[in-house]
Amino acid sequence: MLKVAVKKQFGNFTLDAQFESPTPGVVALFGRSGSGKSSLVNVIAGLLHAAGGQVSLNETVLLDSERRIDIPTERRRIGYVFQDARLFPHLKVAANLNYGRARAHGSAFVSFEQVVSLLGLKPLLQRRTHQLSGGERQRVAIGRALLAQPQLLLLDEPLASLDSARREEVLPYLESLRDQLALPMVYVSHDFDEVLRLATYLVLMDHGRVVAQGGVAEMSLNPALRAIIGSDAVGAVVDGTVLGPDTQSGLTRVRVGNGELNVKLAGYPVGQPLRVQLLARDLIVATLAPQGLSVRNNLKGVIASVTADEDDSDLIAVDIGGTLIMARVTRAATRELGLVPGLGVWALVKAVSLRGHTFSAAA
């Protein structure tokens, strides 16, 4: 368990945030820029001093202002991947990697060879840091942090300064890090796609406060998230399991709740956990069993709630066997179809509008 409770005043801005997240796992600190995410991470690292606060990881207390415990950064064993990589310009890549390794204490949980192969660093080792691309710099920075053998890894928007191609180049490395090392991570981001792909726990921040926290699936239905990412990006995130390929269509069948989704993905083994986001604006609600439609996905459920959303529309939450999904429909449709809680409905979504993200069984 990672426990964080921090109070700090900066001019007009007050950081007053608490969260508790399960370990190992990836906690995403998500919020607009200026919401205090980076400051919170800096307090966890000990680079920023909090007036009052507690930070503890499992049984290790790193900061407790009441008990006057404040372990200095260099002894916290917290790896930090900065947005701007911060590689040492006077050292080659290999020497950058060895910087933390030479200063690591205790038993090594990851070896030099393991980090080099996990992050694909072999061809970069003899390079100078200014000869690296943005994505390569971040991979080296991640490797350098890992080799210091940290007990917690902080990543402060590590992809924010990269273009989308470079981002796609680094993301798979972060996914394999999460799945292959049982290392707790705190991932700061203002990009919800990154959160969807990486996070196991989500902490929403706004104006220096934690407004909501919980598992990603649970948080995807939270109105506080809608306030940050906007109605168009809102949609239920469901954790499903791969049932197998659909031989006729080439799609992959995924179990979610008591229903089944066809997702445009291929090559995943049966039983692979898969996270699927169903954007509310892509879902269609029908009160009769649909016929003669091209839509591949047809989930039967019961309306759990109807909440007013902006622009004269409503968000309809549908319970599909213990799992909630959400559809955005116009208020006129709500009225005409008589959509009220308790009503049995079908939720329809096109297979091509679904994206799945894999999580290994370990995460």
Add this chain to the structure above:
Amino acid sequence: MSWLTPGEIEALHLSLSVASRAVLCSLPVALLLSWVLTRRRFPGRTLLDAFVHLPLVLPPVVVGYLLLLLFGSRGPIGGWLERSLGIHLIFTRNGAALATAVMSFPLMVRAMRISLETVDRGLEDAARTLGAGPWDRFLTITLPLMLPGILAGSITAFSAALGEFGAVITFVSNIPGETRTLPLALYSALQTPGGDAAAARLAALSLSLGLAGLLLSEWFARRVRHMLGR
């Protein structure tokens, strides 16, 4: 070096020796002061800053005079040095080195401060998260990144030290073989009837030395920039 007269060789040798001692001895002090002035906030910082820069604005004769008062045989520091350590500064090349060091000190501190200000504190924070304590960070990150400034400062200070005149002649006089450095030798030649040719030769020597210093400093700066990947 047969094209130089023994007197010229002596002055050249003395100049180089005095300037190197001045630079080497003031280097650690300048490093410490530049760090304190850049990174620390304390009452009296502005005063200390002004004090360090005084030799830049004071007439060198005044600096020489103040050194005489402090480090002369009857001065508070000079007297103590003679009595307890047997070190004589007045009329010696060590004294010349001291006067030169004081005069070129602000140049060195200035160059170091500028380079320290350009060192990204974020890199030091990164080193901290990797387990480096304060001294470790300073030696492995800050100091190597300051290297261009340290080199530039040292070479500028060395070149200035070769030319220091007023403070040296006031503090340690003009003694051949002991304190008569190149500029002092040049001055003596000008004071001697028929010394025009000798003066011209010494001036040419000073000129070549200065030029070599500048070229060397540029070459070093390039090497270091390359090493740092800029």
